[in-house]
Amino acid sequence: MLEKIIRKYYNAILGYCYHSVGNRSAAEDLCQDTFASFIEHYADCRNAGNIKNYLYTIARNKCTDYFRKKTPIFMEEVPEEETGEHMEEMVIVRQMLMNLPQEFRDAVILRYFQNLRYSEIAAVLEISLSLAKYRVKKGLELLAAMDTEVGDETKRD
Amino acid sequence: MKQREIKKRLKKYAAACEGILPEKKEERIQALLQLEPKQRTRGTLWDFVWEQIGYLARYCLIWQALWAVVFWYLMRYGVTDLWGMEDGNGVLVMVSLLPPILVLLTVEEITKVYHRSMLEIEYAAKYSLRGAVMTRMSVLCIFHFLIIMGCILLLQARLDSGICRLLVYGFTPMIIMTGMLLKLMQHCQGDALRNAVIGIYVLAVLFAAVGNTRYFGWYRPVYFKVWCGACFGGILFEILQFVRLNKRLERVEQII
Numbered sequence: 053m054l055e056k057i058i059r060k061y062y063n064a065i066l067g068y069c070y071h072s073v074g075n076r077s078a079a080e081d082l083c084q085d086t087f088a089s090f091i092e093h094y095a096d097c098r099n100a101g102n103i104k105n106y107l108y109t110i111a112r113n114k115c116t117d118y119f120r121k122k123t124p125i126f127m128e129e130v131p132e133e134e135t136g137e138h139m140e141e142m143v144i145v146r147q148m149l150m151n152l153p154q155e156f157r158d159a160v161i162l163r164y165f166q167n168l169r170y171s172e173i174a175a176v177l178e179i180s181l182s183l184a185k186y187r188v189k190k191g192l193e194l195l196a197a198m199d200t201e202v203g204d205e206t207k208r209d
Numbered sequence: 210m211k212q213r214e215i216k217k218r219l220k221k222y223a224a225a226c227e228g229i230l231p232e233k234k235e236e237r238i239q240a241l242l243q244l245e246p247k248q249r250t251r252g253t254l255w256d257f258v259w260e261q262i263g264y265l266a267r268y269c270l271i272w273q274a275l276w277a278v279v280f281w282y283l284m285r286y287g288v289t290d291l292w293g294m295e296d297g298n299g300v301l302v303m304v305s306l307l308p309p310i311l312v313l314l315t316v317e318e319i320t321k322v323y324h325r326s327m328l329e330i331e332y333a334a335k336y337s338l339r340g341a342v343m344t345r346m347s348v349l350c351i352f353h354f355l356i357i358m359g360c361i362l363l364l365q366a367r368l369d370s371g372i373c374r375l376l377v378y379g380f381t382p383m384i385i386m387t388g389m390l391l392k393l394m395q396h397c398q399g400d401a402l403r404n405a406v407i408g409i410y411v412l413a414v415l416f417a418a419v420g421n422t423r424y425f426g427w428y429r430p431v432y433f434k435v436w437c438g439a440c441f442g443g444i445l446f447e448i449l450q451f452v453r454l455n456k457r458l459e460r461v462e463q464i465i
Contacts, residue, residue, distance in 0.1 A: 058238055067226065084237055091244045145222040164216065165223040195219075196211040 057103055058087055064104070064166060065111050071161045072115040074150050082118055086111040108166070108176040112158060119154065148198045156191035163188045261344040269349070272314040273356050280307050280360045284367075300368070301378045301428045302421050308357045308383035309410055312390060315349060316406045319390070320399055339458035343451075350387065357383065377436050378428075382413050384443035391450035395457050 065086055070079035089110050149157060158177060162168045168176065174184040283303055361379050365372045386409055393405050420427030427435075 055238070055242055058241055062234065062238065070226070080237070084241065087241045088244055091241060141218070142222055142225060145218055149219075160219070164219040165226070192212045192215055195215045199211070199215060 054091065057090075061104060061107050062087070065107050068108060068111050068161060068166055069115060071149070071165050072112075072158065073118055074146060078118060082111065082114045085114050089114070105172055105175040108162065108168075109178070112176060116154070144199075148195050151198060152191055152194055156187050156194060159184060159187035160191035160195070257340070258344060258348070261341060262348050269315050269318050269352075273311065273352060276307070276311050276314060277356055277360055281363070283307070284360075284364050300364075301374075302417055304361070304364070304375060304379045305382045306414060306417050308353070308379055309386045309413055311353050311356070312383065312386050313406065313410050315353075316390070316403050319346065319349065319394075320403045339455060342458055343455060353383070374433065377433070377440050381436055381440040381443055382417070384440060384447055386410065386413060388443055388447035388450050391447065391454050394454055395450070 062083070066079060066083040069082040069086070070076060073079055073082065086107060090107060149160070152160065155177075159173055162173045162176060163170075170181055170184050170188070173188070174181045177184060177187075179187070284300065357379060361375045362372070365375050368375075386406075389409050390402075390406055393402055393409075397405060419425060426432070
């Protein structure tokens, strides 16, 4: 059963960690830590929510710890297969994402990268449903504002 | 407009990132599987049942105690006129309507227990989903039964009236409502389940109110046999739904 759980959610948690910290090797370590914590404590869980949300919650805490411990180096990678103009676009999106405050970034990542429902986002972030919706909306607004700024700077250059 | 464009770009970026796979994923998974999970001894059947009792939150017991106090207070001071008069069925109406409130008060706990995904972890870690749900439900039912039985026995001693009558009027709506709850549990869970149970209780109150009018007079002694029939039918219905729920959970377990 444990192996089934790990295999089922490994890529999703890795993806979340990757989008959160923007560094592949750190994301892999955080993903590993997440599952290690899960294995250590899962027998004691009582009404902890479903496994997926529970794992995302652990991963979020791990990512928060990561940011507390060290200054992250963003912009380290973009997907390898992307090249040229497309790559530049990817770099911009990543940069904007990393410039978002963490609470909004988490909400946006969970919504648009992990495809979670608002209720699931609320459960993972341990906030109310309305706050989850607000954070996603606000995150998009901030991203739109950043995009406008980037566009203006490009024109000036 | 701008936000829609941002959403598109985010989705595009997410799609591009989907190809990112961990290096040495298999090795990493194997390393995780080597970690020793905290050992949990399953213990005896009694340990299992005792643990399931522990899952029922403390507030359940508080509600049950509060219910017993309210029941006793209403029987002693709230409803004074007894059978004999055309509209003097206050005690019977209260006896039949108060027990389903217990289901209503503790339905929150039942919906929490019966959230399949809620139990996924516990199931994975320890016991079977079916065993846990059915045991917790049974424990709650036994608690309810003992409390209602105790209250009715005390009431009977005070009123000096037929125990059979009180038991039938007291348990029939409760049995039917529990049967409905078991039926609903096969179709919905969480908030939907709780709301549906509240709806059923409101209907039960309406039926009791209408039934106690002079026009219907369902609480008259002449209808007692009908109540007995309803009680018997309710028990059969409840057993049937219990078995069906059990089978359904067995299928859910296989899916998990």
